Amino acid sequence: MSVATQPGQPSWADVNRDVARTVGMPGNTYFAWMCLVALILGCGVLAWAYQIWTGMGAAGKRTPQMWAMYITTFVFWIGIGHAGTLISAILYLFRAKWRTSIYRGAEAMTVFAVMTAGLFPLIHAGRMWFAYWLTPYPNQRYLWPNFKSPLVWDVFAISTYLTISVVFFLVGLVPDIAALRDQSTGVKKKIYAVMSLGWEGSDSQWRHYRRAYGLLASLATPLVLSVHSVVSFDFAMALVPGWHSTLFAPFFVDGAIFSGFAMVLLLIIPMRYLFNWYAYITDKHMDAMAKLILVTSLVLTYFYICEAFTSWYSGEHFERASLFYRATRQYAWAFWLQYLCNSVVPLVFFWRKARTHIATLYIVSLFVLVGMWFERFNIIVLGLGFDFYPYTWGTYYPTVTDSTIIVGSFAWFFLLFLGFIRVMPSLSIVEVKEVLAHPLKHAPGGRH
Amino acid sequence: MAMASVLGIFAHVDTTLDAIRKLREKGFSELTVYTPVPVEEIEEEIERVRPLSKVRLFTLVGALTGTSTGFFLTIWSSLKWSLVTGAKDPVSFPPFIIIAFELTILFGGLATALAILLLGRLPRLSPSPTYDPRFTLDRFGVAVSCPPETAATVTSLLTASGAEEVRR
Numbered sequence: 052m053s054v055a056t057q058p059g060q061p062s063w064a065d066v067n068r069d070v071a072r073t074v075g076m077p078g079n080t081y082f083a084w085m086c087l088v089a090l091i092l093g094c095g096v097l098a099w100a101y102q103i104w105t106g107m108g109a110a111g112k113r114t115p116q117m118w119a120m121y122i123t124t125f126v127f128w129i130g131i132g133h134a135g136t137l138i139s140a141i142l143y144l145f146r147a148k149w150r151t152s153i154y155r156g157a158e159a160m161t162v163f164a165v166m167t168a169g170l171f172p173l174i175h176a177g178r179m180w181f182a183y184w185l186t187p188y189p190n191q192r193y194l195w196p197n198f199k200s201p202l203v204w205d206v207f208a209i210s211t212y213l214t215i216s217v218v219f220f221l222v223g224l225v226p227d228i229a230a231l232r233d234q235s236t237g238v239k240k241k242i243y244a245v246m247s248l249g250w251e252g253s254d255s256q257w258r259h260y261r262r263a264y265g266l267l268a269s270l271a272t273p274l275v276l277s278v279h280s281v282v283s284f285d286f287a288m289a290l291v292p293g294w295h296s297t298l299f300a301p302f303f304v305d306g307a308i309f310s311g312f313a314m315v316l317l318l319i320i321p322m323r324y325l326f327n328w329y330a331y332i333t334d335k336h337m338d339a340m341a342k343l344i345l346v347t348s349l350v351l352t353y354f355y356i357c358e359a360f361t362s363w364y365s366g367e368h369f370e371r372a373s374l375f376y377r378a379t380r381q382y383a384w385a386f387w388l389q390y391l392c393n394s395v396v397p398l399v400f401f402w403r404k405a406r407t408h409i410a411t412l413y414i415v416s417l418f419v420l421v422g423m424w425f426e427r428f429n430i431i432v433l434g435l436g437f438d439f440y441p442y443t444w445g446t447y448y449p450t451v452t453d454s455t456i457i458v459g460s461f462a463w464f465f466l467l468f469l470g471f472i473r474v475m476p477s478l479s480i481v482e483v484k485e486v487l488a489h490p491l492k493h494a495p496g497g498r499h
Numbered sequence: 500m501a502m503a504s505v506l507g508i509f510a511h512v513d514t515t516l517d518a519i520r521k522l523r524e525k526g527f528s529e530l531t532v533y534t535p536v537p538v539e540e541i542e543e544e545i546e547r548v549r550p551l552s553k554v555r556l557f558t559l560v561g562a563l564t565g566t567s568t569g570f571f572l573t574i575w576s577s578l579k580w581s582l583v584t585g586a587k588d589p590v591s592f593p594p595f596i597i598i599a600f601e602l603t604i605l606f607g608g609l610a611t612a613l614a615i616l617l618l619g620r621l622p623r624l625s626p627s628p629t630y631d632p633r634f635t636l637d638r639f640g641v642a643v644s645c646p647p648e649t650a651a652t653v654t655s656l657l658t659a660s661g662a663e664e665v666r667r
Contacts, residue, residue, distance in 0.1 A: 061538075063636065064636035067635075067637075097632070187572060190517050196576075197582055198572075198577065198598055204601075207598055222615060230535075247633075248621040249621060249622050251634065252535060254531065256619040257534065257542070258545070258546070259619045267612070271608070492635065
């Protein structure tokens with residue numbers, strides 16, 4: 052008896068077919084979405100051009116909140132970029148089989164989110180054509196960056212994270228693109244042939260590939276944890292009340308993973324529906340993702356409590372005043388919205404049914420993303436708005452320019468992601484096949 | 500002496516494994532095995548007689564280069580362009596560790612990717628003569644490089660192991 056697959060499971064050929072059909076010519080709805088997203092992006096680009104032309108005042112940046120929406124959104128996007136590498140590297144090392152169906156989409160999300168985040172320091176700095184000053188290079192004036200500055204650590208951490216995430220992503224794609232190459236014809240075949248680097252799946256190729264993939268995962272694991280720690284140092288190294296805390300590194304890392312998982316859910320739920328991938332992305336995956344969101348939410352709540360407790364227990368006047376200001380003054384709505392979205396709403400996932408109910412998953416994910424954006428807003432804008440001296444206190448008002456640029460950044464992210472899912476395999480062919488039953492002629496245990 | 504190539508195409512993991520073992524027993528060691536996914540049992544069988552992959556050596560050298568570059572860059576540039584504050588030494592290790600760590604990961608990762616290309620002999624400009632597009636779908640291939648006079652023996656061994664198709 053030939054034992055190809057277990058009943059109800061797709062066969063290996065099904066996997067190739069189901070992925071190959073997603074990279075065909077898309078329909079009108081897809082192009083309509085692309086046009087809409089491109090239009091919003093166009094508005095964002097125009098707003099950026101206006102800001103460059105008129106100056107940074109157009110972005111509503113004035114003392115004391117010189118770090119406002121741009122840095123908030125920068126930290127938000129870096130956070131989103133955490134889930135992909137966490138799923139692809141850390142869960143790979145833990146041999147969590149459920150990751151195979153979702154990691155490609157999550158990895159793409161990571162790469163595009165970090166690319167989006169990388170735009171914000173440029174937008175924020177104003178004269179972005181001088182951004183290369185941040186990198187160390189030999190110059191006639193013997194000037195070098197100050198390596199003791201957390202902002203320079205950021206440049207290194209994020210460039211390394213982007214590079215390694217892209218390498219990891221591309222390495223994972225090679226065997227899958229080879230599978231698409233072998234199922235394509237004409238120009239498409241030629242393009243995939245170049246992109247697959249002539250991959251054949253021979254034993255010598257797999258041998259080096261597997262070892263390299265494991266090593267890349269091992270290198271990416273500490274990197275995932277370090278990137279947001281380094282981002283948190285931008286704040287924790289300063290003396291601003293509410294920022295100067297040793298809690299910030301794990302607090303930021305947990306928040307990043309939390310928001311990253313929410314974005315993964317937001318992307319894979321429509322993908323599963325549109326590509327009819329119910330055989331691959333099952334309720335088990337939704338349940339696992341919801342559980343991770345719940346756990347990270349509980350950890351985050353613990354950090355929130357610690358933050359408030361240490362502000363009070365320290366006896367430090369400015370820390371206490373800063374907390375009181377945030378919770379009761381003009382930004383109180385933003386402060387309490389953060390707690391509602393990040394600590395209260397995810398509790399619904401204690402209920403088993405909610406963890407597989409699509410509308411609930413979607414709504415909770417949206418709440419989490421809103422909550423996490425406001426968390427960064429509260430740290431940055433509120434932290435700077437209430438400093439040591441009353442003459443430096445201030446209220447920040449967003450402008451049309453900075454708001455349009457921020458909405459445009461979402462359009463940029465979704466444009467990249469929509470483009471990706473139509474030209475590349477957004478489900479890992481090789482890894483999904485690996486976890487399916489391998490075809491055997493003779494059943495294990497000697498049965499025939 | 501010109502060698503002949505015989506390719507057996509299999510539908511199952513166990514029959515492929517059986518063919519590899521039988522070929523090895525008969526002294527045929529010039530094998531290339533194609534699989535749609537990495538299969539642990541096949542890998543173990545092949546690894547038995549082959550040295551371990553050198554990928555990790557690339558990673559190690561890359562990572563150490565990154566560490567030393569990170570420390571060299573930060574220490575050298577701090578001495579070259581000293582920003583002395585509070586009469587403290589311009590060379591300060593704790594912040595430099597962050598740069599060294601990032602460059603360790605960066606160089607280690609890039610060297611690992613380079614290893615895949617160099618050791619896996621990629622990119623390949625044209626497919627191997629024994630390659631079949633079904634090997635990325637759901638079929639396994641065992642290609643044997645052997646003297647022409649033994650090609651008939653290899654063909655019968657592959658057929659006996661359960662090959663769906665054998666071609667020279």
